[in-house]
Amino acid sequence: MPSDIRTSRQNVRNTSNHKKVKKILSGMIVPIIIAVIWQCIGTLELVTQIVLPTPWDIVLAAKNLLASGLLLTHLKVSFIRAAVGFIIGGGLGLFFGTLVGLSTRSEHLLDPSLQMIRTVPHLAVTPLFILWFGLGDTSKVLLIALGAFFPLYVNTFLGIRRVDAKLFDVARILEFSKWKRMKLLILPAALPNILLGVRLSLGAAWLSLVVAELMGSTEGVGYMIMDARQFSNTDIVFVGIIIFALVGKLTDSLVRLMEHHFLKWQDTYRGGA
Amino acid sequence: MDITIDIRDKSFKKERGVVHVLDHVYFHIDDGEFITVIGPSGCGKSTLLKIVAGLDTDYDGSVYIGRQKVQKPSVEQGFVFQEHRLFPWLTVEENIAADLSLNNAEIRKKVDELIDIVRLGGFEKAYPKELSGGMSQRVAIARALLRKPSVLLLDEPFGALDAFTRSHLQEVLLQVWAETKTTMILVTHDLDESVYLGNRVAVMDTHPGRIRHLIPIDLPFPRRKTHPSFQKLRQKVLREFETISEPPTTL
Numbered sequence A: 001m002p003s004d005i006r007t008s009r010q011n012v013r014n015t016s017n018h019k020k021v022k023k024i025l026s027g028m029i030v031p032i033i034i035a036v037i038w039q040c041i042g043t044l045e046l047v048t049q050i051v052l053p054t055p056w057d058i059v060l061a062a063k064n065l066l067a068s069g070l071l072l073t074h075l076k077v078s079f080i081r082a083a084v085g086f087i088i089g090g091g092l093g094l095f096f097g098t099l100v101g102l103s104t105r106s107e108h109l110l111d112p113s114l115q116m117i118r119t120v121p122h123l124a125v126t127p128l129f130i131l132w133f134g135l136g137d138t139s140k141v142l143l144i145a146l147g148a149f150f151p152l153y154v155n156t157f158l159g160i161r162r163v164d165a166k167l168f169d170v171a172r173i174l175e176f177s178k179w180k181r182m183k184l185l186i187l188p189a190a191l192p193n194i195l196l197g198v199r200l201s202l203g204a205a206w207l208s209l210v211v212a213e214l215m216g217s218t219e220g221v222g223y224m225i226m227d228a229r230q231f232s233n234t235d236i237v238f239v240g241i242i243i244f245a246l247v248g249k250l251t252d253s254l255v256r257l258m259e260h261h262f263l264k265w266q267d268t269y270r271g272g273a
Numbered sequence B: 001m002d003i004t005i006d007i008r009d010k011s012f013k014k015e016r017g018v019v020h021v022l023d024h025v026y027f028h029i030d031d032g033e034f035i036t037v038i039g040p041s042g043c044g045k046s047t048l049l050k051i052v053a054g055l056d057t058d059y060d061g062s063v064y065i066g067r068q069k070v071q072k073p074s075v076e077q078g079f080v081f082q083e084h085r086l087f088p089w090l091t092v093e094e095n096i097a098a099d100l101s102l103n104n105a106e107i108r109k110k111v112d113e114l115i116d117i118v119r120l121g122g123f124e125k126a127y128p129k130e131l132s133g134g135m136s137q138r139v140a141i142a143r144a145l146l147r148k149p150s151v152l153l154l155d156e157p158f159g160a161l162d163a164f165t166r167s168h169l170q171e172v173l174l175q176v177w178a179e180t181k182t183t184m185i186l187v188t189h190d191l192d193e194s195v196y197l198g199n200r201v202a203v204m205d206t207h208p209g210r211i212r213h214l215i216p217i218d219l220p221f222p223r224r225k226t227h228p229s230f231q232k233l234r235q236k237v238l239r240e241f242e243t244i245s246e247p248p249t250t251l
Ligand SMILES: Nc1ncnc2c1ncn2[C@@H]1O[C@H](COP(=O)(O)OP(=O)(O)OP(=O)(O)O)[C@@H](O)[C@H]1O
Pocket: B012, B021, B040, B041, B042, B043, B044, B045, B046, B047, B048, B082
């Protein structure tokens, strides 16, 4: 009987691997078709290079940038900015979201002000940040942090408030300590929302990074794009855009992976079937 | 521990006025006694248990367990809820252990024993979403038993179970009771169950909820549901029940 279970588990795993490959392949169909059509337009010279370089040109440009090491240097700078900004903003969002979620007193004290700041499109404060902190890394990191703060704040707050009151009764009956209540009840229950917050925060951090770097900088992927634009190197502009898309997608997948791992207890509809 | 229940009034304030749920519920339960409570749906059985557990303190009156006034919930008052209320993110064994560490050899051993008793071997690492309603309820019972409460409150714990599992768990409960002499209050809507398990059956009335009858069941254990004296007492409880407006769901 146990071996039966094991083989059937293995089968399940195999078919799920199979499904995964299928899923990835079906996700690639549309980009490939677009790339082929695009390449045809370029080779037939329907549009000039400056407006629309062919995918092949872009690949070549990327190769050159990689070979010269320029791409990696810019990417590293951008990545560090985004990471530091995300950690500061997201960390604060998580902290304040938890604080406000756990106590109505801090909610009354803090939430109205925070919600007011939230309604200001944070890109509108960019000029202010530049005035205060100059064009250096500080203003960029702070802008990214500001962008990353709210999604995590709002979703952590929401997640904590949605913990089932009936399970709180169980925690009272079992006499959980404050710490155990946090660890066994509140955090796991809020985790789906927190992870959603992480995803949205990462997206916001990335968006803020682009804006910050386009506003003016001397290195980073955003700078690379602006620099290339001045010299009408459209292929490099495309390389930059694609890099932004790839890294964005990659971090998003990472969070999804985390969701998959940490939320495997969840019993919700996953689409299809 | 013995329990002294003296609830003068328990009301819920709603938008459209006040609903009196419990009215002058007074009775004393001896140490080690097994009380079963039976009554129509909505008569306040769950409310009564929650008050005894200390989960609800917003009422007029008092409840004493031993000499201690019940003011808040504690592991001394074990509770099995009407719905299983497991933590969906914990596995079966983690749910039973909850805040206690499975790395502790003693806890580990007790948890394994309990998993055996409630017949969940092989499901130690399963999440609640993979369990049937009955299996979940068995986990909830194991969770309560692990803490060796001096009073065990059970709110229709076997309601969702099939007849086979139900009678197995009834035996388990009787065995635990015989071994530990834990004072038990078990709410049920099953007449047979109330007579089979209880030293006394409390029959509740509705609107407002109060104890209408306390019927002693002077039958030795183990009891046989087919025995004439069992049937006679069952008939008696049924007759008392029929004087109340709504009949129970299973007869
Ligand atoms: N939190 C609450 N707020 C308002 N009214 C409540 C609340 N809890 C219970 N009631 C009311 O109290 C009454 C008794 O509820 P209770 O859950 O104790 O009934 P019960 O006897 O356990 O019923 P059942 O057999 O269906 O479980 C019901 O009329 C219900 O509407």
